[in-house]
Every structure is written in C-alpha cells, then in structure tokens.
Amino acid sequence: APPAAGAASADGASDSLFSPESKLTPEELNQFKAKRFTLGQIPLKPPPADMLVV
Amino acid sequence: QRKGLQNSAEDSTLKWYKELQDSAAQCAQSFEQLNSPKDAQFGFTSLLWTQTKKLKLELQKAATIPVSQISSNSGSQLREIFDKIHKLLSGQAVVSAGRSVSTSQHPQGLDFVCYKLAEKFVKQGEEEVASHHEAAFPIAVVASGVWELHPRVGTFILAHLHKKCPYAVPHYLPPMKEGTPVEEYQRILGYRVDDSGVEGQDSFLKRMSGMIRLYAAMIQLRWPYGSKQGIVYSLFGRSFVVYPPLPRSSGTSRSESRLALVGSDAQHGAAGRHHITATLLFDFLEVCGNALMRQYQVQFWKLILLLKDEYFPRIEAVTSSGQMGSVIRLKQFLEVRYSER
Amino acid sequence: GGWKRDGGERVDLAEQSLLNKLIRRSLVRNRNQVEVLQRDPTSPLYSVKTFEELRLKPELLKGVYNMGFNRPSRIQENALPMMLAQPPQNLIAQSQSGTGKTAAFSLAMLSHVNPANKWTQCLCIAPTYELALQIGQVIEQMGKFCPDVKLAYGIRGNRMERGTKLQEQIVIGTPGTILDWCTKYKLIDPKKITMFVLDEADVMIATQGHRDQSIRIHRQLSKDCQMLLFSATFEDSVWRFAEQVVPDPNIIRLKREEETLDTIKQFYVVCREKEDKFTALCNLYGSLTIAQAMIFCHTRKMAAWLTTNLTKEGHQVALLSGEMLVEQRAAVIERFRNGKEKVLVTTNVCSRGIDVEQVSLVVNFDLPVDLDGNADNETYLHRIGRTGRFGRRGFAVNMVDSKHSMDIINQIEMHFNRRITKLDTSNLEEMESLMS
Ligand SMILES: Nc1ncnc2c1ncn2[C@@H]1O[C@H](COP(=O)(O)OP(=O)(O)O)[C@@H](O)[C@H]1O
Numbered sequence: 001a002p003p004a005a006g007a008a009s010a011d012g013a014s015d016s017l018f019s020p021e022s023k024l025t026p027e028e029l030n031q032f033k034a035k036r037f038t039l040g041q042i043p044l045k046p047p048p049a050d051m052l053v054v
Numbered sequence: 055q056r057k058g059l060q061n062s063a064e065d066s067t068l069k070w071y072k073e074l075q076d077s078a079a080q081c082a083q084s085f086e087q088l089n090s091p092k093d094a095q096f097g098f099t100s101l102l103w104t105q106t107k108k109l110k111l112e113l114q115k116a117a118t119i120p121v122s123q124i125s126s127n128s129g130s131q132l133r134e135i136f137d138k139i140h141k142l143l144s145g146q147a148v149v150s151a152g153r154s155v156s157t158s159q160h161p162q163g164l165d166f167v168c169y170k171l172a173e174k175f176v177k178q179g180e181e182e183v184a185s186h187h188e189a190a191f192p193i194a195v196v197a198s199g200v201w202e203l204h205p206r207v208g209t210f211i212l213a214h215l216h217k218k219c220p221y222a223v224p225h226y227l228p229p230m231k232e233g234t235p236v237e238e239y240q241r242i243l244g245y246r247v248d249d250s251g252v253e254g255q256d257s258f259l260k261r262m263s264g265m266i267r268l269y270a271a272m273i274q275l276r277w278p279y280g281s282k283q284g285i286v287y288s289l290f291g292r293s294f295v296v297y298p299p300l301p302r303s304s305g306t307s308r309s310e311s312r313l314a315l316v317g318s319d320a321q322h323g324a325a326g327r328h329h330i331t332a333t334l335l336f337d338f339l340e341v342c343g344n345a346l347m348r349q350y351q352v353q354f355w356k357l358i359l360l361l362k363d364e365y366f367p368r369i370e371a372v373t374s375s376g377q378m379g380s381v382i383r384l385k386q387f388l389e390v391r392y393s394e395r
Numbered sequence: 396g397g398w399k400r401d402g403g404e405r406v407d408l409a410e411q412s413l414l415n416k417l418i419r420r421s422l423v424r425n426r427n428q429v430e431v432l433q434r435d436p437t438s439p440l441y442s443v444k445t446f447e448e449l450r451l452k453p454e455l456l457k458g459v460y461n462m463g464f465n466r467p468s469r470i471q472e473n474a475l476p477m478m479l480a481q482p483p484q485n486l487i488a489q490s491q492s493g494t495g496k497t498a499a500f501s502l503a504m505l506s507h508v509n510p511a512n513k514w515t516q517c518l519c520i521a522p523t524y525e526l527a528l529q530i531g532q533v534i535e536q537m538g539k540f541c542p543d544v545k546l547a548y549g550i551r552g553n554r555m556e557r558g559t560k561l562q563e564q565i566v567i568g569t570p571g572t573i574l575d576w577c578t579k580y581k582l583i584d585p586k587k588i589t590m591f592v593l594d595e596a597d598v599m600i601a602t603q604g605h606r607d608q609s610i611r612i613h614r615q616l617s618k619d620c621q622m623l624l625f626s627a628t629f630e631d632s633v634w635r636f637a638e639q640v641v642p643d644p645n646i647i648r649l650k651r652e653e654e655t656l657d658t659i660k661q662f663y664v665v666c667r668e669k670e671d672k673f674t675a676l677c678n679l680y681g682s683l684t685i686a687q688a689m690i691f692c693h694t695r696k697m698a699a700w701l702t703t704n705l706t707k708e709g710h711q712v713a714l715l716s717g718e719m720l721v722e723q724r725a726a727v728i729e730r731f732r733n734g735k736e737k738v739l740v741t742t743n744v745c746s747r748g749i750d751v752e753q754v755s756l757v758v759n760f761d762l763p764v765d766l767d768g769n770a771d772n773e774t775y776l777h778r779i780g781r782t783g784r785f786g787r788r789g790f791a792v793n794m795v796d797s798k799h800s801m802d803i804i805n806q807i808e809m810h811f812n813r814r815i816t817k818l819d820t821s822n823l824e825e826m827e828s829l830m831s
Binding site: 107108110111114115118119120122123125126127131134135150151174177178180181182184185186188189256329376377378379380382383386 | 420444445446447456457460461463464465466674677678680681682684685686687708709710711733734735736737755821822823
C-alpha cells in the first residue's frame with residue numbers, strides 16, 4: 001500500500017512522508033513557504049507534499 | 055524569539071525514547087528470570103536449567119552468527135542470511151553449526167532471539183561499520199528486511215541504538231549538571247568508561263560514526279517500501295537536527311516513527327562537542343543525504359542553506375583549531391554535493 | 396640481497412613492508428617521546444599540534460582533512476615544521492611503519508612544489524614498484540584539491556620518449572628507473588630538483604643495486620637540494636648510508652613502542668580435537684562482535700581444513716598461505732582489509748612481520764611452538780601483543796588440545812607474567828561477562 005498521506009498525529013509525530021496542510025500551524029506553514037528557514041523555528045513535522053518546489 | 059515550537063515535540067520524543075527503552079528492558083527481564091536456576095536454592099542444578107542454558111547458546115548463535123557473516127561480498131549470500139534469520143524468527147527450526155534449534159523450544163525463546171538479534175545489528179554497526187563504512191549497506195539490507203517482517207526486532211534495534219549512541223535520539227543531550235562526575239557525564243555522551251578511564255576521542259567518534267551510518271543506511275533502504283514506515287521531516291532545532299524517515303515498529307505509540315539525528319548544540323554548554331556534530335552529520339548525509347534531497351527537494355535545500363549560513367560560522371567560531379578537521383570535511387562535502395543544484 | 400632465510404621460507408623486507416601498508420587502516424599509536432637532534436642546536440625547536448599551524452595552502456589543508464586526519468601524528472608534529480622550514484633543512488627520520496612518515500613527506504612535497512613551473516621539482520624513490528604506487532596514491536589523494544600539481548611514476552613498464560622533459564612537478568619511482576630517467580633518457584633535469592625523498596632506506600640498502608643507484612641519483616642533484624630520508628629501523632648500515640646522502644641533517648627518531656599484552660584479554664579453551672576447536676570457534680562467534688578475526692594454524696593443511704569448514708558454515712574466509720606469490724598475498728590482504736572477508740586464516744610463517752594491530756580477535760588454533768616443542772614466546776607476543784592503548788580492546792583465544800599444549804600456556808603465562816583465563820565457550824553468561 002502507498003504511504004498514507006496525512007497521518008500526522010496530534011503530538012507532532014507523523015507516520016508519513018508528508019504532512020497535510022491542515023495539520024500544520026500557521027508558523028510552520030510560514031516556515032515552509034519562506035525562502036529560508038529561521039534558526040530555532042524549523043518545523044518538526046514534514047512539509048506538505050505540494051511544497052517541495054518554489 | 056519563539057523557542058516553543060520544538061519543545062512539545064521534544065517531550066513526545068523523550069516519551070517515545072523511554073517507551074522503547076522500557077520495552078527492551080522488559081524483554082530482557084523476561085528472559086533474565088530464566089537465567090537463574092530457581093531450583094539451585096534447593097541445592098541442585100536441575101536438568102531443565104542445563105538444557106535451557108544450552109538452548110540459549112544455540113539460539114543466540116543461530117541469531118547472531120548470520121549477522122556476523124554479512125559482507126559486501128555477495129548479494130545472494132545476503133538473501134540466504136536473511137532467510138535464515140527470518141526462519142528463526144518465524145519459529146521454524148534452523149541448523150546452526152550442525153545443530154538444529156528453534157525458538158518454539160522455549161516460551162521466551164522468541165523474545166530472547168529478537169533482543170539478541172537487534173543488539174547484534176547495532177554492535178555490528180559499532181564495530182564493523184566503524185572501520186568499514188561500506189559494510190553499512192549490506193548490514194542495513196538484512197536489518198531492514200527483518201525489521202519489515204518482524205517489527206519487534208525493529209523496536210529493539212532502536213532501543214539498543216539509542217542506548218549506545220545518544221546522537222541517534224532526537225533530543226538535545228542535557229548539559230552537565232553541577233555535581234555530576236565528569237566520567238558519568240562522558241558516559242551520557244556515549245563514551246566508554248572503564249577502569250582504565252574514558253575512551254579516546256578517535257575511538258569514540260569511530261564507533262558513533264559506525265552506528266549513525268548503519269542507521270542512515272537502514273532509513274534509506276526502508277524508504278521506498280510499504281506504508282509502514284513513518285517519515286518525519288528533517289529540521290533544525292536550536293542547532294541542527296535531522297529527522298529522517300523511519301520504519302515503524304509495533305507495540306509503541308505512533309510517535310515512535312520519529313527518529314532523529316541530533317547534532318549537539320551550542321547553547322547547552324556543549325562547546326567543544328561540535329566536532330561530534332560535524333562528524334555525525336557528515337556520516338549521516340553521506341549515506342542518505344541524496345535520498346533526503348530527492349524526497350524533500352527545496353525544503354531539504356533550505357536546511358543545507360541554513361547549515362552553510364548560520365551553522366558553520368557559529369561552529370567555526372567556537373571550535374578549537376585542533377578539531378577543525380571534521381568541520382572542514384562536512385563543509386567540503388556539502389559544497390561538492392550540493393553545489394550542482 | 397634482502398632475503399632472510401627463516402623457517403625454510405624466505406621473508407622479503409619490501410614484501411613485508413608492502414603487506415603491512417596494505418593491511419593498515421590507521422595510524423599506529425606510539426606514546427614514546429620523539430628524540431630530536433637539530434643540526435643547529437641553538438635554533439628554536441618547532442613542533443605543531445594542529446595542521447593549521449603549518450600555514451598550508453588552503454587546497455592542501457582541505458586535502459589533508461579529506462583524508463580523515465584530524466591532527467598531526469607524533470612524528471609529524473616535529474617532522475612537518477622541519478620539512479616545511481625556510482631556508483630548507485635536511486632531515487633523517489626514523490620511526491616504525493604506520494606512524495605517518497609517508498603522509499608527512501607527501502605533504503611536504505605537495506607543499507613544496509610551485510605548480511606554475513612545469514618541470515620536475517620533487518623526486519621520491521622507494522624500493523619497489525608496489526611501494527612507489529602506494530606512495531603515489533597518498534600523494535594523489537592528498538593533492539586532490541591541487542589540480543595543477545601533477546605526478547609521474549618512474550617505474551618499470553612506464554616507457555617515455557627519450558629527450559622530452561617531464562612536466563610533472565613530482566616524480567616517484569624506483570631507483571633503477573629514476574636513474575635512467577635522469578641520465579639515459581634525460582626526462583628529468585636533476586639540477587632542477589629541489590626536494591629529494593628517499594623512503595624506506597632500510598629496505599632500500601638491503602639490495603646492493605638499489606643502494607648504488609640511489610647514491611648515483613643523489614650525486615647528480617645540486618648541493619642545495621633538500622634531502623629527506625626515512626627509515627623504519629636504524630641499524631648502523633642504514634645510519635652510514637643516511638649520512639652519505641643527507642648532509643647536515645636534523646634527525647628525529649621515535650622509538651618503537653614495545654608490544655605488550657596489557658591491553659589484551661587472553662583466554663584458553665580446552666578442546667579435544669580439531670572438530671572441538673571448531674565448535675569452540677563457532678561459539679565464540681556467537682557471543683562476540685568482532686569486525687575481523689585472524690586465526691593462526693600450525694600447518695598449511697590445518698589452515699586449509701579450517702578454511703573449508705568455516706566456509707561451509709557460511710563465513711567469509713580468506714586463506715593466506717605459504718605457497719602464494721606476493722601479488723596473491725597482497726590481494727588476499729587487501730580484500731581482508733576492505734572487509735570482503737572477515738576471517739583470515741593463516742600459518743605463522745607466511746604472516747610473519749605482518750602487523751595485525753587492527754584485528755580485534757586473534758585465535759591461536761594451534762599454539763606457537765619452537766622446533767623443540769617449547770612455547771615460542773616471541774611469536775606469541777607478535778601475534779597478539781599490541782603497542783599502547785589504541786582505544787580498542789583486543790581478545791586472544793588459545794585452543795588447548797593436550798596436556799602438552801596446557802604446559803605451553805603455563806609457560807607463556809610465566810614468561811609474560813600475565814594470566815590467561817580459562818574460557819568455557821558453552822557457557823554464554825560466563826563468556827559475555829569475561830569478554831565484555
Ligand atoms: N595525522 C594523521 N592522522 C590520522 N591518520 C594518519 C595521519 N598520518 C597518517 N595517517 C594514516 O596512518 C596510516 C599510516 O601512515 P603512513 O604515512 O603510511 O605511515 P608510515 O609511512 O610511517 O608507514 C595510514 O593509513 C595513514 O593514512
């Protein structure tokens with residue numbers, strides 16, 4: 001079976017390669033959208049599958 | 055600035071770490087009881103005990119000898135080794151050194167074999183991959199195959215790995231507490247400490263590299279298959295952390311699927327440990343950096359960028375010149391590997 | 396010639412040196428003090444603790460770190476500043492093999508050349524083709540980030556056009572070919588050589604021809620060419636030769652560290668016949684984690700038997716045996732070193748002189764005895780002794796199959812005043828507690 005996207009759990013852990021956007025906080029999303037990460041603020045969750053290219 | 059982002063995750067990581075350790079400890083205890091002959095209290099050694107001892111030796115041999123036979127020499131041999139281990143874990147009889155043995159011969163047989171096997175994989179990383187980096191892949195091939203079919207072994211692999219190599223646990227090593235004896239702290243950092251003192255730097259780094267490389271190879275190998283592995287993205291914390299994707303094991307909570315490589319940290323009074331960070335990051339990225347890159351593309355690249363722009367200047371500033379080798383090697387590696395982008 | 400008759404089989408110094416280079420993966424630890432004798436005792440003595448202090452070109456420093464080095468070895472601490480000093484100083488350096496001499500002079504040559512000048516500036520000679528190749532590999536690896544520095548091999552089979560001048564700044568080769576290149580073929584202008592390195596001087600002078608050729612090469616060099624000479628040992632003959640080719644030298648020496656049994660845990664296992672020993676060996680494998688093991692047998696026949704049986708059990712085994720040619724031995728050792736095979740079975744004779752410091756388990760499948768059947772303590776020490784603490788503990792396991800061999804164990808214990816502990820390989824708990 002293919003990896004189930006969106007299986008990120010409440011405690012921030014994830015069972016899949018990517019996180020669904022709905023499971024990310026605005027801060028986390030901003031980090032993924034930004035051109036650069038900010039030291040100390042990199043999300044612990046994987047990025048959403050559609051944010052791998054800019 | 056916001057520091058809170060990582061904290062809750064660290065808590066859940068620690069919880070997960072503890073669960074793994076507990077389940078390994080429980081298992082060890084379950085067959086530990088079988089070690090001591092209860093009957094001995096009555097003044098005789100029971101026949102049963104002697105038999106159990108023999109059986110344990112045979113089971114341990116059946117589990118660990120195949121692992122020690124893994125070499126980069128031949129692919130078909132790996133298949134044979136894997137089959138042997140799989141058979142043993144499935145309760146079938148296997149022949150080792152001319153003797154037939156099976157886990158079904160004792161109620162704790164399977165526990166014992168899972169535990170010893172996992173321990174053996176990690177030790178093989180510590181001893182063999184340490185001196186032959188190329189050995190990481192063949193060992194990882196077998197280990198991840200076993201992990202896939204027998205998740206319990208995977209749980210124990212992680213537990214043993216975390217115990218021997220604290221850098222494989224995604225949390226910051228605690229700063230030295232006042233009053234902690236230095237040797238005790240060294241032990242927390244993963245150094246071997248015995249009567250003759252604390253292990254030398256070179257030997258320590260070699261062992262850690264061996265385990266991290268084996269770990270990275272397992273992660274990468276498990277990657278394309280099945281739905282079982284959880285994947286967690288890589289990140290920076292207050293310094294540098296990579297959370298690689300990770301095979302899932304049954305029996306513990308979901309968050310177990312998060313593994314990480316934590317480079318040790320500047321803000322935790324860890325100056326002087328950067329060469330460890332740099333060494334292990336290099337080991338880790340050399341083995342599975344390309345795969346991470348393919349998977350996470352720009353998000354991975356952003357990490358590398360942060361490494362280059364924020365991390366290197368910081369550690370170069372605080373690393374003593376006698377320990378610059380590892381930092382320069384990592385830098386060099388990143389320049390070459392990721393310059394083509 | 397350089398042949399020593401020994402136990403009916405000849406031991407060639409160059410061969411030994413090569414096999415040692417092949418089996419080695421890391422620096423040999425040596426905690427002795429380096430003795431330094433300066434040509435000018437009043438000049439300050441420099442030694443470095445880091446590579447940074449040498450102020451190398453950045454490409455070269457990168458090359459050094461890229462080899463996995465972190466800091467200079469004992470001998471390098473002193474040798475490197477001397478070799479890189481301005482004005483140039485001559486150097487004679489002696490230390491046992493594996494202490495970092497080759498890496499040191501490779502670095503010196505790479506640092507010395509001016510890449511803009513397209514002629515040969517550094518000349519390095521070594522006793523054999525294979526040894527020259529080994530040195531060349533070090534230079535190539537270390538000089539990886541110095542693309543303008545080129546290297547040529549002056550070794551047999553490497554034919555060159557007469558009269559054209561070589562453009563490579565560094566030439567490394569054997570004395571015969573290098574002499575031809577300088578005199579007969581005029582590929583190199585010896586007067587333009589500014590650094591001359593003579594490696595493995597002790598091996599070199601063991602062959603009369605090499606010795607003479609080296610001196611003839613040396614005579615053609617200009618007076619202010621920097622001369623560097625290296626040797627693993629320092630008998631009088633080496634010393635006389637060194638004085639002849641290296642005028643006004645600085646001298647550094649690092650005495651060989653005595654092998655001891657201090658860091659080795661020694662055991663014996665009581666067995667009946669060879670099948671029993673074999674089972675004991677399998678038990679050992681079941682409870683120890685060892686990257687690599689070396690097993691010594693008394694006869695070729697036993698070694699062959701053991702190899703067959705281990706292979707049948709699924710082990711990857713290499714056999715180093717007396718009738719092999721040096722190329723074959725080198726191939727076996729290289730495979731073993733690269734972890735293709737993890738067990739090396741051998742007889743003593745064909746592994747004499749090989750440094751097995753890297754191996755963490757040594758098994759005496761048969762105990763070492765002299766012609767009279769007494770304990771051969773020297774061989775025992777050489778097989779399992781280690782110099783200093785190299786971070787890894789080692790294990791030695793002796794198979795005892797008779798009253799006589801038990802006597803030998805006792806003799807060895809008495810001789811070294813070190814206990815050899817009895818091991819029951821069928822007792823897991825005991826084994827794990829003893830061997831951890
Ligand atoms: N400064 C160093 N740090 C770590 N390893 C080194 C260093 N110098 C040399 N080595 C390694 O040690 C081994 C022996 O060095 P080598 O130069 O061949 O010694 P020798 O010429 O004295 O036999 C080689 O594997 C080499 O790569």
